[in-house]
Amino acid sequence: MTSDNGDETQGEFKPRGTVAFVAAFVAVLMLMWFSIYIILLSRGATI
Amino acid sequence: MVTETTRTPVYELTKSDKSFIGWHIFFAVTALAVGSIFGPLQALQHAGIDLYPDLNFLFIEFNGVNAYYQGLTLHGVLNALIWTTFFITGFTTLVVIRTLKRPLAIPLLNRVGFWMMVVGLVVAAVPLLGDNASVLYTFYPPLEADVLFYLGLVLVVVGSWIEGYGFYITLYRWRKENPAEKTPFLALAVILNMVMWQIATIGIAAEILGLILPMTFGWVGGIDPQLSRTFFWFTGHPLVYFWLLPAYASWYGMLPKQAGGKLFSDSLARLAFWLFLLLSVPLGFHHQFVDPGVPAGWKFIHSLLTFGVGFPSLLTLFTVVASLEYAARRRGGKGLFGWIRALPWGDGSVTAQLLAGILFIFGGIGGVANASYNVNLVLHNTTWVPGHFHLTVASAVTLSFFGISYWLVPHITGKPLWRPKLAVVSSWVYFAGMLIFSNAMHTIGLLGAPRRTPLGLAPYVPDEWNGHLFRVAVGGAIMWIGLMMFVVIIAVTAWQRKRLPEGEHIDVPVAESLDDPNNAPAWLDRWKPWLIATVVLIILAYGPQLIDQIFGIESTSPGFSPQSPVPGG
Numbered sequence: 001m002t003s004d005n006g007d008e009t010q011g012e013f014k015p016r017g018t019v020a021f022v023a024a025f026v027a028v029l030m031l032m033w034f035s036i037y038i039i040l041l042s043r044g045a046t047i
Numbered sequence: 048m049v050t051e052t053t054r055t056p057v058y059e060l061t062k063s064d065k066s067f068i069g070w071h072i073f074f075a076v077t078a079l080a081v082g083s084i085f086g087p088l089q090a091l092q093h094a095g096i097d098l099y100p101d102l103n104f105l106f107i108e109f110n111g112v113n114a115y116y117q118g119l120t121l122h123g124v125l126n127a128l129i130w131t132t133f134f135i136t137g138f139t140t141l142v143v144i145r146t147l148k149r150p151l152a153i154p155l156l157n158r159v160g161f162w163m164m165v166v167g168l169v170v171a172a173v174p175l176l177g178d179n180a181s182v183l184y185t186f187y188p189p190l191e192a193d194v195l196f197y198l199g200l201v202l203v204v205v206g207s208w209i210e211g212y213g214f215y216i217t218l219y220r221w222r223k224e225n226p227a228e229k230t231p232f233l234a235l236a237v238i239l240n241m242v243m244w245q246i247a248t249i250g251i252a253a254e255i256l257g258l259i260l261p262m263t264f265g266w267v268g269g270i271d272p273q274l275s276r277t278f279f280w281f282t283g284h285p286l287v288y289f290w291l292l293p294a295y296a297s298w299y300g301m302l303p304k305q306a307g308g309k310l311f312s313d314s315l316a317r318l319a320f321w322l323f324l325l326l327s328v329p330l331g332f333h334h335q336f337v338d339p340g341v342p343a344g345w346k347f348i349h350s351l352l353t354f355g356v357g358f359p360s361l362l363t364l365f366t367v368v369a370s371l372e373y374a375a376r377r378r379g380g381k382g383l384f385g386w387i388r389a390l391p392w393g394d395g396s397v398t399a400q401l402l403a404g405i406l407f408i409f410g411g412i413g414g415v416a417n418a419s420y421n422v423n424l425v426l427h428n429t430t431w432v433p434g435h436f437h438l439t440v441a442s443a444v445t446l447s448f449f450g451i452s453y454w455l456v457p458h459i460t461g462k463p464l465w466r467p468k469l470a471v472v473s474s475w476v477y478f479a480g481m482l483i484f485s486n487a488m489h490t491i492g493l494l495g496a497p498r499r500t501p502l503g504l505a506p507y508v509p510d511e512w513n514g515h516l517f518r519v520a521v522g523g524a525i526m527w528i529g530l531m532m533f534v535v536i537i538a539v540t541a542w543q544r545k546r547l548p549e550g551e552h553i554d555v556p557v558a559e560s561l562d563d564p565n566n567a568p569a570w571l572d573r574w575k576p577w578l579i580a581t582v583v584l585i586i587l588a589y590g591p592q593l594i595d596q597i598f599g600i601e602s603t604s605p606g607f608s609p610q611s612p613v614p615g616g
Contacts, residue, residue: 029415033422
């Protein structure tokens with residue numbers, strides 16, 4: 001279905017690339033957070 | 048595109064309004080240009096190259112360690128406080144007038160507010176240039192600056208409040224005139240930001256008026272540093288959102304139009320902004336994780352609330368990227384990630400904002416680490432922190448403001464952007480410099496390098512830091528080149544003789560939404576419930592601790608000047 005001016009409607013547009021982008025963001029975030037967490041652990045529990 | 052013109056502007060601002068906005072941009076860009084001179088000097092100093100004495104041909108005398116802190120203060124105040132506040136109030140003026148399609152309700156009020164900000168800037172500049180206020184932009188007591196520094200800051204903040212009152216009255220009048228219409232998203236976004244700013248700055252007002260000025264005037268014998276820091280961070284973290292939300296407004300409501308698409312969801316955009324109002328303030332203790340006077344339980348609550356503000360941040364990531372994907376696919380973009388190439392990278396305004404967004408992805412990741420109660424201990428007071436906020440205020444905000452300026456200045460001057468291709472190059476140069484600089488700052492921070500320290504003079508710098516410190520210097524210098532390109536482009540655009548062809552205009556890019564804004568739930572256009580919820584949450588998150596700290600105040604720390612470690616010296 002398209003709107004009157006021929007554009008896609010919100011319901012028709014599937015932001016698959018966006019979902020992949022956000023998933024990649026979350027993966028990188030977790031990777032970086034845990035890498036710092038490991039530094040924390042390597043310095044001892046009480047830093 | 049920045050060079051795209053229209054013959055029929057949706058709403059034409061008056062010459063007086065354009066001039067008023069232009070003055071905001073003039074002071075903003077001037078502050079940026081002057082303050083940024085000290086950026087590469089800091090960075091080069093870290094690598095052992097001290098160029099401060101070379102500035103002594105100026106009327107200011109820069110010497111030794113004092114020069115480093117004076118330069119750092121000028122850099123922070125001019126770039127983080129003045130560039131942003133002047134740009135934001137100017138941008139807000141433009142957005143309010145253009146999207147509500149009406150003049151300011153009481154233009155004199157806004158003008159009084161603006162010129163009060165200018166007077167405040169000049170008043171604060173006197174001690175800053177005289178090395179009598181080298182207390183950094185956080186001005187932590189008991190460090191004590193010349194009283195003019197504080198009075199100048201008060202005038203800047205109160206001036207911005209007064210400009211805010213002008214926007215609220217304008218919105219109130221518009222709602223009276225248009226009772227059946229929903230507030231346009233962009234107007235809602237920028238005015239909501241001013242409201243958040245007014246709530247947030249209550250903290251800094253209490254700090255300066257209630258604690259610092261009585262000490263500076265000698266009415267009390269000292270100050271309570273813990274309470275001062277609590278008041279400061281009541282303002283300090285939402286200050287970051289005050290800088291960011293105008294950039295977000297552009298990413299949500301303007302960039303999709305510039306990229307050839309539409310805003311993915313007007314409702315999601317409104318929801319994100321209301322949540323930023325709700326959650327921006329009650330989380331300041333995550334800046335005070337190592338402060339001994341704040342109980343661990345309250346730090347933990349603020350840590351959780353900081354993760355709460357991650358929700359509207361993720362909403363923003365999703366909605367903005369979806370809007371850009373929509374635009375890119377309309378332009379023929381294909382593939383799971385291949386569509387990114389189809390965005391209009393040849394447009395200086397778009398490119399600056401896209402690169403701002405890319406850098407901010409890393410800023411967001413670093414922010415999550417900062418907010419984590421345990422992980423923060425690895426990063427606290429290291430160069431990681433300035434590395435992080437260069438990805439926020441100096442990237443997401445500043446690069447976005449570059450992008451906005453590339454259409455805004457042609458819009459208000461009626462002159463074409465000078466060298467549009469150089470505008471693209473400027474953003475890439477700045478982006479490259481920031482990548483090198485911020486990566487190095489984060490890395491040596493993890494290795495333990497302290498912040499707020501002239502590392503070039505520190506005898507304890509181990510060999511493993513040296514390569515990274517060199518990258519700090521190189522990155523800082525490259526960033527400055529990109530920034531100067533921006534300053535030159537804007538200055539020449541504004542002062543050139545060439546004008547747009549007769550009858551042509553560069554309009555404000557206002558994106559339509561894929562969903563109908565009139566179908567947005569009514570509660571996304573009502574102020575009262577959100578304001579009540581905001582105040583209640585602040586009282587819950589800060590109230591008990593503030594009562595405890597205020598009633599337990601111990602004004603026993605005498606102030607001392609940065610030049611002398613002797614209290615009262």
